[in-house]
Each structure stands twice: as structure tokens, then as C-alpha cells.
Amino acid sequence: MWLDILSCRTTWIFQLSWRLVGASHGHVRAAPARTNDHACSSVETRKHVFSRRAWHQRKYAEDPDYREKRLASARRYQQAHKHEIAELRRLRRETDPAFRERERAQGRKYRRKKIFETVYGISQEQYEARVARQGGLCAICNTKPEKTLCVDHSHATGQVRGLLCSSCNSMLGFAQDDPCRLAAGAGYLRAFRNDPAISRQDKTSATSDPVVPANAGTQ
Numbered sequence: 001m002w003l004d005i006l007s008c009r010t011t012w013i014f015q016l017s018w019r020l021v022g023a024s025h026g027h028v029r030a031a032p033a034r035t036n037d038h039a040c041s042s043v044e045t046r047k048h049v050f051s052r053r054a055w056h057q058r059k060y061a062e063d064p065d066y067r068e069k070r071l072a073s074a075r076r077y078q079q080a081h082k083h084e085i086a087e088l089r090r091l092r093r094e095t096d097p098a099f100r101e102r103e104r105a106q107g108r109k110y111r112r113k114k115i116f117e118t119v120y121g122i123s124q125e126q127y128e129a130r131v132a133r134q135g136g137l138c139a140i141c142n143t144k145p146e147k148t149l150c151v152d153h154s155h156a157t158g159q160v161r162g163l164l165c166s167s168c169n170s171m172l173g174f175a176q177d178d179p180c181r182l183a184a185g186a187g188y189l190r191a192f193r194n195d196p197a198i199s200r201q202d203k204t205s206a207t208s209d210p211v212v213p214a215n216a217g218t219q
Contacts, residue, residue, distance in 0.1 A: 120151045120160055127151070130163050138165040 059066050078085060093100045113124050136144050139152070139162035149163035152172065164172070175181045 116151070120153055121158065122151070122160060127163075130160075134163055138163070138168055140164055140168040140171075 060070060061067075089103075093103060116122050116124060116127055131149060134149070136149070138145060138149065143165065145165040147166065150166055150169040151160060152162050152164045152169055153160045155177065171182075175185070
């Protein structure tokens with residue numbers, strides 16, 4: 001595409017230079033009137049440009065070697081003009097709120113992806129598959145959180161156990177993944193619920209201090 005545009009511009013400059021040289025020598029020739037042929041040629045040029053663009057897009061999608069060549073060229077250009085590109089992006093972030101929010105969203109997505117890979121050993125696709133299997137619900141409380149689900153994993157083995165809401169994930173973390181402590185906490189809470197099945201004696205035994213024998217200190 002750029003070669004076609006450069007060729008057209010070179011031809012136009014050459015024609016203009018030729019007319020200026022002819023005018024300086026008194027050989028001025030009237031410019032031909034614009035006809036429909038010129039309009040048709042412009043349309044054909046645009047069609048040719050678009051056809052070349054479609055050809056490049058198709059080749060980029062189908063040819064791995066051509067795609068890698070274009071990507072390498074883009075990387076070389078970015079490396080050579082990284083300061084100019086960074087300055088243009090900075091200016092656009094300051095003046096374009098939509099662009100600024102889009103960049104922030106991309107940054108959050110990238111950081112989350114890196115955390116999945118480095119901390120939990122899963123990809124973004126595997127995380128999305130787990131969300132779909134759980135129906136977007138927490139694996140413990142079975143509710144759908146407003147924020148994204150947290151990845152719950154064993155700190156001892158590193159194995160991913162499931163996806164939890166932030167409250168349930170923090171609960172396991174504060175209990176240090178100890179099932180006995182969690183069960184004791186559940187029993188503690190059940191003892192203080194307004195449940196007719198729980199007697200006052202159970203509540204009293206749950207809150208009363210243990211009885212220490214009088215001779216415990218002399219043994």
C-alpha cells in the first residue's frame with residue numbers, strides 16, 4: 001500500500017516539476033480538463049489499495065513466516081522509536097479518558113494473568129474454565145460475588161483447590177487451613193445461635209471457664 005502511495009506521489013511531483021520547467025521556458029501547455037476518466041482512475045486506485053490490504057491481512061493470518069516477519073519488523077520499529085511512542089502514549093493518556101481507562105484495564109488483565117502463571121501455575125483460560133464449571137459461584141458459600149473469584153490453593157503443596165469469594169478465601173487463610181480450627185469455630189458459632197435445639201446448658205458450657213482443681217498447683 002505504501003509503495004503505491006509513494007509511486008503516485010512521485011509521479012505527481014515529477015509532473016509538477018515538468019510544468020514548472022516548461023513555464024520557465026515559455027512552453028506552457030493548458031492543463032487537461034478533469035473528466036470522468038480521472039474519477040474512474042481514482043476509484044480504481046482505491047480499489048487496488050484495499051485489495052492489497054486484504055491480501056496482506058489474509059497472508060498475515062495464513063502464513064506463519066510472513067506473520068513472524070511482520071512482527072519482527074514491528075518490534076524493530078518500536079525499539080528504535082520507543083521514546084517517541086512512550087511520549088505519544090503519555091500525551092494521549094492525559095487527554096483521552098477512554099484510552100486511559102482502556103490501558104488501565106489492559107494493565108489489570110496482564111498483571112492478573114502473570115499472577116495466575118507464576119503463583120498458581122494456571123493460565124487465564126484454565127481460570128475461566130473453572131469459573132464456568134462453578135457457575136461463577138463461590139465453592140464454599142455458593143454465592144456469586146461482586147468481584148472476581150479468588151484462586152484458593154494449598155500453601156503446602158501449591159495445588160489449586162477451587163475458586164472462592166474474598167471472604168471465604170480470607171477465612172481459610174486466617175484459620176491457617178486448619179480444618180479442626182474451622183470446625184471448632186463452627187461449633188462455637190452454633191452454640192450462640194438462637195436455635196431451640198441447643199440447650200442453655202450447652203451455651204453455658206461453651207462460655208464458662210474450665211474448672212481448675214484446688215490442688216492443681218501443688219502437684
